[in-house]
Amino acid sequence: MTTDTGFEESRRESVPDRLQHLLHAQPTLGPLAVLLLAVIVFSIINTRFLNPENLSLVLQQVTVIALLALGQTLIILTAGIDLSAGAIAVFSSILMANLAFEAGFPGVVALLAGLLFGTAMGAFNGVLVTWIKLPPFIVTLGTLSIFFALNSVVSGSETVRGSDLPAIMTWTGDTIPIGSFRLTYGSIIMLLLFGFFFYLLAHTAWGKHVRATGDDAEAARLAGIRTSRVLLSVYTVAGAIYAVAAWVLIGRLASADPNVGTEYNLDSITAVVLGGTSLFGGRGGVVGTLVGALIVGVFRNGLVLAGVQVVWQGFAIGLLVLLAVTIDQWIRKVRA
Template identity: 80%
Template sequence: MSNHPSSGAALAAEPPPADRTPDFEIRRHDSLGLRVQHALHANPVLGPLAVLIVAVIGFSIVNPRFFSAPNLSLVLAQVTVIAALALGQTLIILTAGIDLSAGAIAVFSSILMANFCVKAGMPGLLALLTGLACGTAMGAINGLLVTRLKLPPFIVTLGTLTIFFSLNAVVSGSATVRGADMPDLMTWTGTTFPIGAFRLTYGSVIMLLLFAVFFYALGSTAWGKHVYATGDDTEAARLAGIRTGRVLFSVYTVAGLLYAVAGWILIGRLASASPNVGTDYNLDSITAVVLGGASLFGGRGSVIGTLIGALIVGVFRNGLQLAGVEVVWQGFAIGLLVLIAVSLDQWIRKVKA
């Protein structure tokens, strides 16, 4: 009989390498990471909501004035226009597109509404409806270029951004229209009313109602399901019988209407119609959507997340201002948040694969 141990016994007796992590440790760490990824993938709102809560608590500690009712009312009023723009931007990003003309459509629509009243002599309601129709038409132009000519949304909206801002300068003559020269309906969105210690504007109420409408539309209608399906995989959606071209056209058209509503809210916010505002609106609207947990690759996101993202932008800008931080560093903080949000989105998408 041989005195040498069998190979199986030798392997059984051999201790594991010192630098090897025990399997149960790997499973434990992987399990924790996967749970977090799955939770964020299933509930994209959790991350932004946590950021918002931490930001509110942190800024309240730095400056007790932050959590006062007048300041919180101011934050909501400041984010109303951006939130309305971000709602339209959400629809487009859900289809894996992007709209760089959002701010231009809003500002141009506000100028058209004001000039319909002042120069064309239209009654307030007719001027408002005509301005909303013009904003809708501008969105439809974007949709036609994307669906009919098959042009990339980035290129299309970059081009129309320049066109609409140029037309804005021509129509307005680079002159601001005062709110006092317009019918009360034009500036009504800036009127405030009390709710306890808070004061809300009617523009904020309109914005919140729009979010409620599209929360239902995206979650409980066939159109909403088609929007998500088109953004998740356009070819698969087409093969499933969804008319993806029509869905994309409708999304850009509806977004144009939402931008025009934002333009009306903007008139009330400024108590005037100025052609010289809105340079940061495009970036801020995209920032709100990204911070809200929507994926730039389409198919994932929610309007509730977008609203939270808009609030995050407003809270950070206001809180950093109250903390005495310079404007340039406020922009730095917002940009850093965007990079973190996009990195988080990439991490979440990996577990899906």
């Protein structure tokens, strides 16, 4: 009798243990389950949710956040964080637009200048983190204020309309009709970048070094990995991705608006956390981040269709973040 009871208790205990090991090995499964459940619930609440036109809108709305979250993922994988992601994207968009509109630069030249400047801003964060050894949180908190201040100086707090810009600047907002579904070129760029960085993280030495640095920087250094160089490259690449997000942002808004982006930093971090990437570094990936960005978009869109007030939409997203961090802490305690 005692043996049977012990066996039953062992079986009951083994179920959460197996789930814990599964989520540790496959961190994307949890976010996928949440996304699927959200889609089912919101489609039941409002049948318009699954209309191709509405799904097109959801994808368009998450494209910029997903790109910012992609760069954020690379940094969080190294156990860092970037609070300046949104500021870099907005300033890069303003710089592109003003070079084309005010300075009269050709569209391609203005675009390349914005991309290079965004990359340089990411590299600047990386230099402060790796050479001066400042904590990433403090560095990016400071540059957040700096970049937003520069944004106001360059823009004069004025919006540049898309009609005043070269076609290439707003091209990312153009759509390809697929039946009733409309896919923007910006979304295509976003998906291609996610595929590219999935390959880099999974199949290249650089990707393995990024994960190793985040998992245990000292052990990685003793293993011969130049962790400072890895960190500098990660922040630089993230800056380049944010600059691409700036280009997509211009196409999405059909303008360059200096007053957007106040919520971009939080939303990008939210997407990464919901996607299963650990805030402590070393575990997670870009596929989960894409799913996390979609979760944010689905929840915001679904709650609007359900008639939920904006304040409660933020409340729901906040609860999701807390739940995701709690689950991450539980998964990190997995027993070998």
